[in-house]
Amino acid sequence: MHKKTRGVVTLLTIFGFVMLAVVFLLRPSTSAQSPDNSAQSNERSVEDTIPSHVPIKVKLKKEKESKVKSLTNENWVRDVQLEITNTSNKPIYYLALWIQMPDVRAEDGTPYGFSLRYGRGAFLSIGTLATKDDIPIKPGETITLKVRDSVAEGWDIRVGAGTVWQPRKIEFKLVHLSFGDGSGFDGAGRAFPYRRRSSTCGEGGHPLVQC
Numbered sequence: 001m002h003k004k005t006r007g008v009v010t011l012l013t014i015f016g017f018v019m020l021a022v023v024f025l026l027r028p029s030t031s032a033q034s035p036d037n038s039a040q041s042n043e044r045s046v047e048d049t050i051p052s053h054v055p056i057k058v059k060l061k062k063e064k065e066s067k068v069k070s071l072t073n074e075n076w077v078r079d080v081q082l083e084i085t086n087t088s089n090k091p092i093y094y095l096a097l098w099i100q101m102p103d104v105r106a107e108d109g110t111p112y113g114f115s116l117r118y119g120r121g122a123f124l125s126i127g128t129l130a131t132k133d134d135i136p137i138k139p140g141e142t143i144t145l146k147v148r149d150s151v152a153e154g155w156d157i158r159v160g161a162g163t164v165w166q167p168r169k170i171e172f173k174l175v176h177l178s179f180g181d182g183s184g185f186d187g188a189g190r191a192f193p194y195r196r197r198s199s200t201c202g203e204g205g206h207p208l209v210q211c
Contacts, residue, residue, distance in 0.1 A: 043069045044076070045169040051189030055088030056095070056173050061144060071168065074159075077152045082116060082145045082172070091136030093180030094123030097145070101167035112164060114155075115175070116145040123178040126192050130180030194200070 046069060048058055060068055060082060067079040080099065086092050100113040118137065122128045130136070136145055158164045178184040185191055 042071060044071055044167065045069075046172075047169065048084035050172055050174045051096075051144075051185075052188055054174055054177065054185050055085050055086065056092070056177065057085040058097070059083050068170075071166065074156075074166070075152075076166075077114065077147050077155050078149070080114070080147045083142055084118075084145060085142040086137045086139055087179045088179075089139050090179045090181075090183075091130075091132045091135050091138055092118075092183075093136045094121075094176065094179060095137070096102050096124070096177040097176045098173040099147070100171045101169070102171060104164055104167045112167075114151055114175075116147065118143065118145060119178070123180065123184075124176055126178075126184070127182060128178070128180075129182060134180060136180060173174050196205055198201035 042180045046060065046065075050056065050058060060080070064079045064081045067073050068076050070076065073079065082097070084095065084097075095118045097116045098113050099116065100111050102111050106112065120128075120134060155164070159166065173187070174185065174189060175187050176184070182193060183191070
């Protein structure tokens with residue numbers, strides 16, 4: 001091979017090695033991921049979606065939080081214990097919450113979830129009033145709600161059968177809250193009793209929604 005030709009080949013070879021080195025140095029490193037991203041991949045996400053104006057504070061019991069968030073804990077449902085504080089100045093006679101799993105859905109697209117309830121189911125009817133036998137959550141008081149054992153067992157059976165899978169995210173949602181005097185909040189966070197739309201609201205809108 002001609003000396004000039006060999007020189008050109010040598011230069012091209014060196015140039016190629018240099019380019020490979022540059023590409024290697026600029027390539028994103030998988031080990032350079034932030035600790036937060038790494039932690040998130042190993043934890044179940046927990047989100048409180050209850051409207052902020054609804055007068056309750058909801059959180060996982062501290063000693064159960066890591067167990068519920070652990071993706072390796074197959075019994076996490078049994079560890080779900082919610083501490084609920086009444087932050088209003090009125091007693092709460094009925095409360096229904098929904099722990100939704102947005103990434104675990106039925107064939108019709110409906111997300112699976114678990115129901116947590118306090119008080120008589122009759123309070124789902126807005127006109128139901130408290131009696132002397134109803135025990136409320138007093139203003140400032142905190143109670144703990146958990147998933148029923150029968151519900152947890154049913155979930156385990158479904159997981160074992162492969163019809164559902166363990167979620168990577170759960171959400172706290174409001175279903176119903178009643179103060180036992182005909183007032184409260186529905187699942188959308190709307191206060192009831194609903195006020196009829198006044199004449200100043202203009203045309204359109206729902207007649208039972210306050211404008």
